[in-house]
Amino acid sequence: MGKLWSGTVGRRFTILYATGFLGSAIVLLALTFLMSGSRLTTVAPEQPPAGRSNLAAAEQQIQDLQRQLSDVHAQQNHQLLVGSLIALVVMVGVSLLLGRVLAGRVLRPLRLITAATRRISAENLHQRLAVAGPVDEVKELADTVDGLLERLEASFVAQRRFVGNAAHELRTPLATMRASLDVAVAKPELATQTAVLADRLRTELDRVDHLLEGFLVLARAQHSTLADRTPVSLGELAQEALTARGADITARTLTVDDEVRSNAWTRGSPALLSRMVENMVDNAIVHNQESGWIRISTEHDDTETRLVVETGGRVLDQSQVDRLTQPFERLGADRTGSEGSSGLGLSIVAAIVAAHGGRLALLARPEGGLRVAVVLPSAAGREGVTP
Template identity: 80%
Template structure:
């Protein structure tokens, strides 16, 4: 039997049931005791004339005293026995109340458990409670209607992000082609060439932002048909090798990545996850700073940790970094270069793979990003 926690409806139902039984038992016991105390006095037979009644009166009084003592003793025994019976029945009522509470509230617990299992990745699931049309079924149907509206909203949002990102690539390509044509002219003005360079930089940022939208929409969709065993250590080394600003900022890298840290998932999405973590560590780092990357395998989990030094950060602000376009502040080094989607994409990819992302502000300064994913062997 499931233990009822303090303050739950089941406990309150049990207490109310036992209190009602105790109150009715006290009333019944009081009425029984009052009614048992009433006595009927009957007169004795008339004394024959001429005979002294002193001896008979003494016997009658003695018998009355004996009857009164017996009646008092019986009342006392009845009261004690009733109190004991009442105490026993209070315990029984608590047990019965708990059983009834568990039985009555069982449909609600099933609805609660089913609702908790439903997340943004499986909004298509429904409670589908069967049974008579009562308050419980009406509640379940209401929750199913809410889930249906949420699913439609999530699908529409993801479809809009994906379609908008794809549609915007065409005008971006047209603008790039127009710039190339303008710069390729034999007598292109110096101002035109400079303007084209600045526009290309902005177009690159927009293209990178759209790419981030696409990856975010795919990760949030939760469907990963291309699951294969992926080495987090290999992805980390590849991300460090391809990092363009690592040498420019004179960063020291402590790479202790292990090749045995394998996880099942989408190689493309996991590669993007590691690249974003490494890029975030480089962009938001001080010149001449350090980066520590380590991977490991512990039981059922594969671990990836990316740490950086720097100034002391506020943990409350760090907790908000997984939201889109959220930053620690405009004064962060290199913040103007980011799109604000890096860590939100990381969080979405980790969630799509059934893992967990922990962002911790290091007490001595800097940030620690820790990713825990389901582990897989190299031979999986």
């Protein structure tokens, strides 16, 4: 009974209503049975034949009538009992059915609210439940959810506005500082020590600019709508990323096992998906051992498209790997302050994957290294042929 009662609200309401109806039926049948057992049946006696000699025959006839009356009364009670049991069994089914109907009727507004709430996401926070009807507990609940959505929408809008304003306000002084630095370095009488300092400042400015760009991409992936959804080939993006980082791959003498297919299509923002693939490739290059290897592959079927990037290296802790999707999370001291790394790479990948309705899986390979797998909904290519 505990497991049965611990189910859904609809099941609990069904049990509650069915118990109430069944209890009422049992009480009604019990009262009917008790009242039928207290009824008195009288039979008018026949006039005995005249004469004293017929007295014994009259008494025998009276006894026979009483016995017959008792048998009839017992048979009626038995029939009433059997009929009551049959009615009780029927009422069990009727009570469950009626309880289910009433429970569904009572919970129907809540189901509508739940379905409408599930359809509302960060892309359509402007929508409201707008439940009509009398002012009752259900409408109060819907109005409360509408108020919560309104506050969430205001918070999202304020956050987007802050990101846009911060980007504008920060990039302007960065550009001014870089220009002033370039002008100072261009002077012929610049001392050697000052030139070295200028180079170091320029490097730090580039890192700050790279970090700012990462913040903007992360904010866009997390809080913006994807209005520019078009068919995109993850295979082509992977080939472009490998070509763009060819010099870095050569410098670190990395071996690339390329199993990329150009027909791995998905649908989404080309700019964000390109950044996603670039970050996956960059992560495999920067956080790799010297003379290591990279394996990059694509797979696809009618429903999903996959991009997998694997690297070798030391054995990693899966609990630490699971935290790499959080901003500024790195694995160990060797990753802290990595050259050219902002600590946002995989967090940006995770945000872009989530914005496109996909899944990101980070796996510490048992033999050492990291496996990063992205799964996105499959789509038709530019030729209109489903991969």
